[in-house]
Amino acid sequence: MKxxxxxxWFNISTRRGFINITPQVEKCLHESGIQEGxxxxxxxxxxxxxxxxxxENGLHHDYEKWLESLAPxxxxxxxxxxxxxxxxxxxxxxxxxxxxxxxxxVTNGQLDFGTWEQIFYGEFDGKRKxxxxxxxxxx
Numbered sequence: 001m002k003x004x005x006x007x008x009w010f011n012i013s014t015r016r017g018f019i020n021i022t023p024q025v026e027k028c029l030h031e032s033g034i035q036e037g038x039x040x041x042x043x044x045x046x047x048x049x050x051x052x053x054x055x056e057n058g059l060h061h062d063y064e065k066w067l068e069s070l071a072p073x074x075x076x077x078x079x080x081x082x083x084x085x086x087x088x089x090x091x092x093x094x095x096x097x098x099x100x101x102x103x104x105x106v107t108n109g110q111l112d113f114g115t116w117e118q119i120f121y122g123e124f125d126g127k128r129k130x131x132x133x134x135x136x137x138x139x
Contacts, residue, residue, distance in 0.1 A: 004032035004136040007044070012126035015073070016094075018060050021050075021132065022118045025104075026111060028134045035109045037138015041119055042101030045130040047091035049098035049122035052113075067094045067124075091125035098122050106138055 006028050010019060025041055043050045053059065071093035076082045079089030102119060105112035111119075121132055 001037075001137060001139060002032065002034055004028065004034065004134075006031070006134045008121075008132040008134060009129055010048075010121055010123065010132065011129045012123040015124075015126050016064065016091075017123045017126060018063070019121045019123075020055050020118050021121045022055075022111070025119050025134055029106060029109070029111060029136060032136045034106055034136050034138040037106045037136060039104045039106050039111060040101060040133070040135040041104070042133050043095070043121065043130070044133050047088055047095055047123075047125035048130050048132075049095045049100065049120075049124070050102055050132060051099050051120055051122060052102050052104070052117050053120065054116045055118045055120075063098075063122075067097065070094075070097065088125040094124040095122075098124075106136065 008021065008024050025039065029039060041050050071090040073090045076087045081089035081092065
């Protein structure tokens with residue numbers, strides 16, 4: 001069995017945002033040479049997420065509104081976590097909702113997606129460098 005590991009780095013200039021990282025993950029898969037196996041993609045930071053869904057701007061807008069209604073950023077003093085001097089408690093909660101990682105089957109050297117599925121990096125406390133791990137195992 002082969003194993004491949006690569007870190008992707010992101011630095012979103014805004015506090016929150018979504019990036020379709022499917023092309024970067026597909027490039028990793030190609031580099032790995034693996035034809036059959038599994039591809040794990042996970043955010044290596046507690047205020048960022050990796051998830052699978054449709055690449056549609058309206059949906060991303062809806063996510064932003066929905067997440068903000070569930071865990072509003074302000075007022076920052078509503079969260080005990082922010083008593084430490086942080087202002088990102090909401091980002092931790094948004095990450096919890098959107099998830100840490102995804103696993104995608106690899107079949108015939110391709111990511112084995114359902115219709116419209118794409119991999120996204122979700123940032124909830126941006127303006128600094130964060131990484132995503134891509135780990136691929138198989139033959």
